[in-house]
Amino acid sequence: MTRAWILPSLLVLSGALVTTALFVRGSARVAVAVLSLFALLAVLHSPLVFPRSVGAAEAQARNAVDGRPIVYWRPGCKYCLRLRVRLGRDAHRLHWVDIWRDPAGAAAVRAANAGDETVPTVLVAGRAHTNPRPAWVRAQL
Incomplete structure (x- = not known):
C-alpha cells in the first residue's frame, strides 16, 4: 500500500x-x-478526487508545449483538496504531479520552497507559487 x-x-x-x-x-x-x-x-x-497525476518530467514537457500550469500536490493535503474542489472542471486543464509518487516532483517542490515540501505549489511560467488562491490559478489558465 x-x-x-x-x-x-x-x-x-x-x-x-x-x-x-x-x-x-x-x-x-x-x-x-x-x-x-x-x-x-x-x-x-x-x-x-484528483486528475491523473503525471511525472515531473512529463509535466514540464507538456508545460513547454501548452503553457499550462503545473500543480505539485500530495494526497491528504487539505489545501490541495481545497484547490482541486474550487477549480472544479478547470482542474483537468492543469498538469498535476503527486510528490509522493514522483521523487523529481518532490525535489522540485523542495527547491521552490527552501527545502520544505509545501503543497500545493503551482508552477506558472517557470515561477513557483506556494498555496495560491484558486481564483488566481483559474486566471492563469
Whole structure:
C-alpha cells in the first residue's frame, strides 16, 4: 500500500469500527449515516478526487508545449483538496504531479520552497507559487 492510501484506509477502518458498535447497539440508521460520512471523507482524502497525476518530467514537457500550469500536490493535503474542489472542471486543464509518487516532483517542490515540501505549489511560467488562491490559478489558465 502506498502512502497515499493510508489515510483513506484508516478512515474506512475507523468508520467500520464505529458503525459496528452503533449497529450492535441497535442504531442501524445512525450506523449507515456514520459509515457514509467516513466513506465520503475517505474518498475526499484519496487520490481518486484528483486528475491523473503525471511525472515531473512529463509535466514540464507538456508545460513547454501548452503553457499550462503545473500543480505539485500530495494526497491528504487539505489545501490541495481545497484547490482541486474550487477549480472544479478547470482542474483537468492543469498538469498535476503527486510528490509522493514522483521523487523529481518532490525535489522540485523542495527547491521552490527552501527545502520544505509545501503543497500545493503551482508552477506558472517557470515561477513557483506556494498555496495560491484558486481564483488566481483559474486566471492563469
